[in-house]
Amino acid sequence: MKHLVMLLAFSAILSAGNIYAQKTAKTTKFSSVYTNLNKDCKTVGGDDGQDEAAYCRGVGGYKMYVGAAAAAMMISIQTPEKETIGDIPMQGFDYDTTKINVEWRLANGKPFAVIIRIFKYGDEKANESDYFGKKIGEELKIVGLKGFDGINFNVDAKTPGANVKARELADNGYRRKLQN
Secondary structure, rough: HHHHHHHHHHHHHHHHHHHHHHHHHHHOOOOEEEEEOOEEEEEEOOOOOEEEEEEEEEOOOOEEEEEEEOOOEEEEEEEOOOOOOOOOOEEEOOOHHOOEEEEEEEEEEEEEEEEEEEEOOOOOOOOOOOOOOOOEEEEEEEEEOOOOOOOEEEHHHHHHOOHHHHHHHHHHHHHHHOOO
């Protein structure tokens, strides 16, 4: 009998948690804030032979890092604790950051993901020394922030309503995280 009571109590607790998560997911207010990788950045480095880099304004203590290496541009997300996170592929030097806006997805005012337009490159390289293949398109990369690393999607930029689709994937990833 004691075990049955404990089992029923445990089941009630799990059910209450699941109902709370579903209710919270339904009442979540999603919104976006944007960072322009041209106007919202501060350049650092560039002296004494170092490559120039920039830290760009983010949300909730997060920042975007944009830096150049010998053969590619690196773009990453920096947490408030100064950790580098995210799975944003390196880009060729033809990637024009002056035209890029990063979309920060927020749930009830707290950031949980970013959406950024990146280039897709083919596997075939013109020369052996080339770092990237030929640019074959663009896609929206959806990357989860700390605690939401299960959010990692791509949407072809030519998809009708690609931006809306990217937001839906991010928001649904947030909802799934709450339900687990």
